[in-house]
Amino acid sequence: xAVLRLLWRHRALVAVLVRRExxxxxxxxxxxxxxxxxxxxxxxxxxxxxFTYIFSPRFPGADxxxxxxxxxxxxxxxxxxAVLDGSLTLxxxxxxxxxxxxxxxxxxxxxxxxxxxxxxxxxxxxxAAMVVSAVAGLHPFPxxxxxxxxxxxxxxxxxxxAVLAISVVSVHYRDMRDxxxxxxxxxxFASPIIxxxxxxxxxxxxxxxxxxxxxxxLVAVYREVVFTGRVPSPMTWLMAFIVxxxxxxxxxxxxxxxxxxxxxxx
Amino acid sequence: xxxSIRFEAVRKVYRWRGRRNRHETLKGAFFHRRxxxxxxTAEEHIALDGIDLEVNPGEAVALIGPNGSGxxxxxxxxxxxxxxxxxxxxVNGRVTALIxxxxxxxxxxxxxxxxxxxxxxxxxxxxxxESKMPEILEFADIGTFIDEPVKIYSxxxxxxxxxxxxxxxxxxxxxxxxxxxxxxxxFTRRCxxxxxxxxxxxxxxxxxxxxxDLVTGFADRAFYLERGRVVAEGPTDAxxxxxxxxxxxxxxxxxxxxxxxxxxxxxxxxxxxxxxxVNVELVAGTTPQRLxxxxxxxxLRIRYKVRRPVEDFVFGIAWHRADGAQVSGHNTDLAGLVPxxxxxxxxxxxxxxxxxxxxxxxxxxxxxxxxxxxxYDYWRDVLRVRVTSAVAWPGVWAPPxxxxxxxxxxxx
Numbered sequence: 001x002a003v004l005r006l007l008w009r010h011r012a013l014v015a016v017l018v019r020r021e022x023x024x025x026x027x028x029x030x031x032x033x034x035x036x037x038x039x040x041x042x043x044x045x046x047x048x049x050x051f052t053y054i055f056s057p058r059f060p061g062a063d064x065x066x067x068x069x070x071x072x073x074x075x076x077x078x079x080x081x082a083v084l085d086g087s088l089t090l091x092x093x094x095x096x097x098x099x100x101x102x103x104x105x106x107x108x109x110x111x112x113x114x115x116x117x118x119x120x121x122x123x124x125x126x127x128a129a130m131v132v133s134a135v136a137g138l139h140p141f142p143x144x145x146x147x148x149x150x151x152x153x154x155x156x157x158x159x160x161x162a163v164l165a166i167s168v169v170s171v172h173y174r175d176m177r178d179x180x181x182x183x184x185x186x187x188x189f190a191s192p193i194i195x196x197x198x199x200x201x202x203x204x205x206x207x208x209x210x211x212x213x214x215x216x217x218l219v220a221v222y223r224e225v226v227f228t229g230r231v232p233s234p235m236t237w238l239m240a241f242i243v244x245x246x247x248x249x250x251x252x253x254x255x256x257x258x259x260x261x262x263x264x265x266x
Numbered sequence: 267x268x269x270s271i272r273f274e275a276v277r278k279v280y281r282w283r284g285r286r287n288r289h290e291t292l293k294g295a296f297f298h299r300r301x302x303x304x305x306x307t308a309e310e311h312i313a314l315d316g317i318d319l320e321v322n323p324g325e326a327v328a329l330i331g332p333n334g335s336g337x338x339x340x341x342x343x344x345x346x347x348x349x350x351x352x353x354x355x356x357v358n359g360r361v362t363a364l365i366x367x368x369x370x371x372x373x374x375x376x377x378x379x380x381x382x383x384x385x386x387x388x389x390x391x392x393x394x395x396e397s398k399m400p401e402i403l404e405f406a407d408i409g410t411f412i413d414e415p416v417k418i419y420s421x422x423x424x425x426x427x428x429x430x431x432x433x434x435x436x437x438x439x440x441x442x443x444x445x446x447x448x449x450x451x452x453f454t455r456r457c458x459x460x461x462x463x464x465x466x467x468x469x470x471x472x473x474x475x476x477x478x479d480l481v482t483g484f485a486d487r488a489f490y491l492e493r494g495r496v497v498a499e500g501p502t503d504a505x506x507x508x509x510x511x512x513x514x515x516x517x518x519x520x521x522x523x524x525x526x527x528x529x530x531x532x533x534x535x536x537x538x539x540x541x542x543x544v545n546v547e548l549v550a551g552t553t554p555q556r557l558x559x560x561x562x563x564x565x566l567r568i569r570y571k572v573r574r575p576v577e578d579f580v581f582g583i584a585w586h587r588a589d590g591a592q593v594s595g596h597n598t599d600l601a602g603l604v605p606x607x608x609x610x611x612x613x614x615x616x617x618x619x620x621x622x623x624x625x626x627x628x629x630x631x632x633x634x635x636x637x638x639x640x641x642y643d644y645w646r647d648v649l650r651v652r653v654t655s656a657v658a659w660p661g662v663w664a665p666p667x668x669x670x671x672x673x674x675x676x677x678x
Binding site: 017020023024095096 | 280281342347348349363365366369370372374375379382383384386387388391392
């Protein structure tokens with residue numbers, strides 16, 4: 001809560017820094033902000049071709065597969081991108097922390113929020129794809145799409161917690177970034193993003209392990225809302241929110257524990 | 267009271283994991299834990315040790331002292347960038363630290379946007395910054411460059427803009443760390459003029475500088491810091507005079523205090539710590555000296571500690587001048603000594619029958635390392651030695667010599 005209060009107090013600064021982050025990213029490029037739309041569009045186009053014509057995986061309720069994949073991948077890209085950038089955010093902003101007085105929580109927050117903005121910019125592409133496939137009769141339109149903001153809350157909490165923790169830990173241990181890269185890779189395949197847990201033919205032990213993955217419920221909530229078109233069960237919601245809250249809580253604890261020594265270490 | 271600063275029994279201790287290899291790795295954390303716990307306090311650096319002081323509103327004070335005496339740490343504590351390990355720091359009013367001008371500028375975005383962000387970081391809101399923009403632009407004097415990305419700025423434009431934003435925040439307390447030394451002469455003059463005008467408005471200022479003339483011209487009161495303690499405080503002239511005489515005294519006597527200051531400054535030291543250099547002294551006669559007459563016999567004595575026995579070791583010494591020019595380098599390997607085994611603490615001396623150096627200041631690096639170069643302990647500038655002579659010989663070499671001629675050309 002302390003972290004949230006502080007961020008709220010500095011909300012104007014955070015907003016300006018998020019803008020700077022996005023501005024600086026596209027400043028020197030010809031298409032500028034359109035990249036936020038084009039990136040997911042290209043991604044979707046490639047998947048559509050590969051997974052329709054080259055090979056087409058079959059999972060119950062995962063049809064058409066490119067859209068199924070895309071709806072799992074979008075929030076994952078938000079999460080993994082923020083976490084990866086989070087491992088560098090305090091180090092990159094070291095000069096600011098050491099020479100100007102500013103609270104370190106600002107930088108992880110800026111990382112998460114700028115990735116969130118990118119994610120929100122990709123949502124219209126997803127929506128458009130859903131409309132197109134509904135019109136083409138491939139897939140019924142998910143009328144639950146409007147619940148996306150709700151489904152994003154646990155994602156935001158989870159990502160926020162993870163980024164807070166990783167940002168301070170990587171200041172003290174510089175090889176954290178490599179480790180994070182590998183862990184993300186593992187987590188990616190351990191989460192039902194490219195596959196669906198339903199009808200997955202693996203040993204029961206593995207199935208149970210995969211179901212224990214905290215991200216599973218997050219992926220489920222998001223995907224049911226934007227793709228399946230079903231209101232997630234209260235149990236799924238509950239799980240997702242518990243994961244988010246626990247992650248946020250743990251993240252802030254780790255952050256506060258290392259916070260004081262950040263300036264000395266960067 | 268707005269603009270006052272109060273330090274009460276402030277201690278600041280840096281505990282830095284693996285100071286030797288500054289970027290600690292996870293592997294290192296597991297691997298070296300045993301080694302580190304045995305080293306104990308080696309990784310602690312006491313930057314400030316019980317500071318009590320008060321600065322009144324509207325006062326201009328200066329902090330002087332040798333490098334590593336805690337001046338910058340003091341500013342960072344006063345600026346709220348660091349927290350004290352013990353004691354209380356109380357600063358009233360808005361504080362701005364001029365520690366590194368333009369520290370927060372992002373190269374890809376324009377000067378104007380950077381001013382906005384920097385101003386907000388310094389605690390202004392958007393409206394305040396926009397109302398101050400003309401004033402900032404006038405001081406920075408960079409014309410239309412303000413709407414160009416900062417990455418194309420010259421370094422002069424960069425610091426001018428940085429200074430302009432920082433002083434535009436209307437601080438009650440301004441902390442200044444050597445920033446006046448970064449620009450050209452015109453910039454320094456303009457900054458000083460600006461600071462003088464802020465002084466008239468009653469802004470409290472704390473200045474850290476090695477430029478003692480600037481200090482005496484600027485501050486009403488000075489604090490002389492050494493090894494994290496205030497050793498003298500009072501009217502600037504008196505404190506500066508005391509400092510000058512101490513600095514001169516260090517150069518004349520065999521004063522050990524100064525070498526302990528060097529020990530504290532770990533920036534110039536690295537190595538895995540298997541063998542640790544404990545201290546290095548230049549012994550002339552029977553006592554350690556920092557002042558040696560040219561041509562006199564002396565020895566460089568290295569005390570070392572062995573953390574882990576090694577069979578591959580080389581002790582080395584490098585002499586260089588303060589301006590960086592290499593003078594001489596010698597080590598036990600070049601001398602043809604074959605290492606046997608280093609397992610107990612001890613001392614080793616390099617003996618000079620005659621120190622044939624021209625008068626001047628010399629710095630000595632001492633290292634113990636493996637033959638392939640892996641450093642156990644490498645200590646740059648561990649010792650500063652002043653070589654004296656009645657005559658100012660140019661160059662670095664002062665060989666004993668005489669002149670001969672076929673004809674009597676000179677009076678006896």
